[in-house]
Amino acid sequence: MHYLLIDTNAQMVEAWNLFFKEEANVKVLEGDLTTVSASDAIVSPANSFGFMDGGVDYAISERLGWDLQDRLQAQIKAMPEGELLVGKALVLETGDSLIPYLISAPTMRVPMNFNIGTSVNAYLAMKATLIAAQAHPNIKTVAIPGFCTGVGRMPKEVAARQMFKAFEEIVKGKVQNHQDFGEAQRYHRDLNPTGMIFDY
Numbered sequence: 001m002h003y004l005l006i007d008t009n010a011q012m013v014e015a016w017n018l019f020f021k022e023e024a025n026v027k028v029l030e031g032d033l034t035t036v037s038a039s040d041a042i043v044s045p046a047n048s049f050g051f052m053d054g055g056v057d058y059a060i061s062e063r064l065g066w067d068l069q070d071r072l073q074a075q076i077k078a079m080p081e082g083e084l085l086v087g088k089a090l091v092l093e094t095g096d097s098l099i100p101y102l103i104s105a106p107t108m109r110v111p112m113n114f115n116i117g118t119s120v121n122a123y124l125a126m127k128a129t130l131i132a133a134q135a136h137p138n139i140k141t142v143a144i145p146g147f148c149t150g151v152g153r154m155p156k157e158v159a160a161r162q163m164f165k166a167f168e169e170i171v172k173g174k175v176q177n178h179q180d181f182g183e184a185q186r187y188h189r190d191l192n193p194t195g196m197i198f199d200y
Helices: 010-020 055-064 067-077 121-135 156-170 181-191
Strands: 002-007 026-030 041-044 090-093 101-104 141-144
Touching: 002 010, 010 026, 010 156, 041 055, 055 067, 067 090, 067 101, 101 121, 121 141, 121 156, 156 181
Parallel strands: 002 026, 002 141, 041 101, 041 141
Antiparallel strands: 090 101
16 A cells, blocks of 8 residues: 655645655655546545545545535535544545545544544544554545644644654554553643643
8 A cells, every 4th residue: 555645735745754754655745636647536524424525635626526525525424423533534436437435534523623633533534544544445545634733723733743653553553551640641642732631
């Protein structure tokens, strides 16, 4: 499996390079996700209800057609939860010869920025993306934008750190093995040092 991390924001690209520079199967590129032609799938970092009319998702809808949003929302509504939870992902066929698949991996429940920057949502969305890509028999390459850094306003280096931690776990097999809740808390805190464990 090969991974393309691509974003129009130079700071996101710089942050990715801090973490992924030693990974042979990862390419980091400054550019437009919707113009890639060498990936089997691109990732929509949307929301749990499949609205694809803002930010990166607007560009995806313009490129691949607005019927994609309709089909995504229909699949989500048919799920037992009635929403695609952050930390889950699903794959859709696009009907496009250059980009045949879309992976929807929400980075937030609804479009918002409150508390997204202090969350671990980029980590959860990246884990979901990688699991979905690896499980699909026809996806060998996937193009991924920066998670939570647009509307969510997560600092670029925090997002890159979270995406790398997810990559280490899912792709490199660095499984979490916390011996007690303190270790789990420290790992969680390391994912986003700007977040809070307790509010008292």
